[in-house]
Amino acid sequence: MKRRASDAPAARGPAETAFVSVGRSYVLRGRAIVVVCCAAFALLATGPEQLPATATAAVAAVVWTVLHLRWWERGMAPRTVACADVAFLAALCLTQGATVPAAQEEHGHAWVLVAVSVAIVAYQFTHPPLVGAAAALLLAGADLLGVMLGRPDTWMAAVPQILWLLVQAAMGCALYQLVLRRCRAEDRALAAAAQARRRHKLSRERRRAEEEYLAVLHDTCSATLLMAAAPAGPPAAVLRAQATRDVGRLEALRAAGEEVAAEYEKA
Template sequence: MGFARMASGWLRLVVVSACAVLAVAAMPVAGMPLAAAIAAVAIAWSVAYLAWIRSARRPRLLAAVDLTLVTGLCLSQSFTVPTSQALHGNTWILVTVSIVAVGYQLTHPGAAGALAALLVAGADLVGVILDRPGTWGAALPNVLWLLVQSALSRSFYRLLLRRSRAADTAAASAATARLQWQVAEARRTAEREHLATLHDTACATLLMVSVPGSWIRPEVLRAQAARDLERLAPERRRMDDIDLTELLTEEIAAHALQIRARFDTGLGPVWRPAAGALRGSLGETLRNVIRHAGVTTAEVRARRDGHRIVVTVQDRGAGFDPADVPPHRQGLARSVIGRMHTVGGRATVESCPGEGTTVRLEWPRG
């Protein structure tokens, strides 16, 4: 409704201003001063009308004042319509009345709009009778057509309003469905992250202890269990930035490998969820080196490639064929590839039996 009010107000201002100026120019010289005064009042009221509807205050008083002034304009045809314009359809008063009647169909309820159209149409016909009594019969079809225009405008507006409301309802339903999907996806992401963290911590520690022939000093096991509990402890999810170099250094120190690390000095702070995913993926990759590669050394490289962070883990161990990994082995799929995917990153694995393994972590996805 607000847009309709503003559109009708601007349309009235433009049409009335143009018609009033041209009407004054068409008047005889003797009648120009009075016609110009009336035209000036019509233009000034069109400006005031636009400002009033923009404020949306006291709409009933606005309608009463507006219809009173428009009625007065209709009755002033003896001073605003030159006698040479015998045809009622050529008068600027009829054009103004038509714009007013149509505008009321867009800004007022059905009964009020119909009453306003009847009032201004009747006032226009009375103005013709007062100015040119012999031509009112010829003016009657124009007045009736003005009412038809108003009815068509009302029908068009109701159709447009109904379609707009249907579109709004559809958009709201789509937004609700999208929000529900985002909430569900956030829950699934949190669940995947939790499962990946559980796999990297408690499950990895228990697996390390359960390997036949393994012997771990109690103080080492206690320290590892404490780190696992710290990572599994529930805490408020933070979305700020964090020093990626510090996180990766801490992760490397937690693994019993000889690791040659090379970090670019320009890594800088990184979005915390992405930094956590890079650290978690690095940790799982190093655990896989310990379990499966058959070597005690690895190389870790972290660098910034344009707007992306790239972390590469390379070993020269036994290697494997990624296509032959059994479905129940979820270390790479969930704790590396899946984890990077949840934060908008990517993980790729290149390996071949006997030629070692290279894992490349990227954030954001290139």
């Protein structure tokens, strides 16, 4: 079944294109910087007994984040990359029993939670709202499961921080949609102004074509008719040739005027 022209997605305007491009670039690069910092702080805060597991998870997080950024910038299979990204982050959440120090009582300070939270917010800027919401719910659930597995006795204390992940996702989505609507309104205003300028230009061209047509009609055709009516006018062959030239010129001007009028109606 063919898609109708009205069903096709509207092309992005310059303001929306710039916002989406710059916003995604800044968000993804900011996410990479935060994850690298989280990994570094995790290595500094981890004791010797958890250092191997934490180092493995931290290095994997940094490597994956860099690869994720490069793939996004190259536009390589965005759906596959998104699914793999959510799967990796969910797996990272499940390692908290081995990668987050047991002495760290406040879950909000866990490096895994910080890395996941910035990824959840980034999803609101890089994916449609439904995809961003699904990613937020999946990662929040994975984080909760990771805390339950790692700290079965105190996991209830982490619930407020995990719920805050969903609040962050909602706020990020709302902010993105708000700015996106403003950009689209700006694009509509620019398009309307450009259309008005084009219609004004075509209107002037249309008037100029009409004036030129009337001028030619007066200066050439009327003169030819006047010569034909004169008693001592030129020969009939000369008059016929002149009349043919006059008619040809008028036809050319009329065709040009009709073309301008058609463009004006389309504008």
